[in-house]
């Protein structure tokens with residue numbers, strides 16, 4: 274890190290380029306747009322072309338932490354997920370997770386880039402490269418997923434039911450870019466299958482008006498304390514990952530959702546994709562996870578609710594249940610189903626999620 278007019282900037286960058294991300298343009302985007310911007314800004318680049326799934330994970334797990342100021346990924350949300358999990362597996366995980374991560378959007382799902390750079394320029398690689406040069410470390414909540422005794426971390430979303438099917442069952446249509454998600458959505462509305470799960474939530478807030486009000490107040494507060502991000506980046510402390518608060522057999526004050534469910538989307542955002550603002554009242558560091566639960570109503574109602582998804586208006590669809598929570602738990606009621614975490618396929622098996630406030634770090638302008 275070096276200081277430029279009182280602002281901390283990153284100089285030594287580790288860049289992962291996934292040549293197969295999205296429609297396979299990662300390499301070209303990096304060479305034509307991103308690399309020139311980063312070099313012009315005086316950055317030192319270590320470029321790693323990923324050759325397989327898990328490559329970036331293994332690389333950052335053993336990273337020499339004091340040699341890298343930030344990590345960039347040229348791919349989609351999946352590679353970000355992998356990098357964060359690699360950092361969490363580092364021998365010094367808390368220091369590792371303080372290294373800021375920043376996306377160059379070149380995958381089919383680029384939710385993080387949309388949230389950091391904005392809906393207008395979120396898919397623009399030059400804007401994303403500038404974010405790496407000019408962005409400051411920003412803390413974000415991470416969610417730990419405990420499944421079969423294994424713990425992993427999610428930075429954006431977990432989905433089940435229709436929303437997971439539309440992503441995971443359309444992998445063969447990668448050539449479509451993110452249009453495959455629209456195709457998947459239409460297909461899901463036609464088949465209209467309930468998600469075969471039991472969902473329990475440790476609810477903090479379930480009143481949408483209160484959530485919208487709180488969001489407004491928090492944004493006002495943030496705007497009046499703009500210096501925060503740069504200051505906290507200089508604090509470095511080692512230690513173990515935060516321990517889990519909620520045991521799998523703790524059932525006190527957990528709300529069990531009884532109605533049949535079309536989909537569950539949990540996480541933070543607000544965006545999970547270009548045309549889907551899944552979490553319009555989320556903040557990256559409010560210490561809570563947002564959970565949207567769409568009951569299996571009628572196709573007509575779902576179509577009208579979904580048509581407001583781009584702007585977040587579907588939040589107000591009366592039948593959409595929306596919670597702010599500390600934790601939640603899913604038990605499959607069938608062996609067949611999809612679980613997508615940050616756009617990656619996970620086993621359709623019982624899991625529990627819990628929030629860790631401000632555990633991760635991204636770059637944001």
Ligand code: ADP
Nearest residue numbers: 294295323324326348349350351352380381382
């Ligand atoms: P997309 O949005 O196109 O799926 P992501 O970044 O979300 O892009 O996902 C990329 C996935 O591909 C990750 O799971 C990552 O581990 C994996 N991956 C990275 N490099 C390669 C490679 N060379 N070949 C195959 N898979 C790879």
Ligand code: MG
Nearest residue numbers: 349351382616
């Ligand atoms: Mg993906």
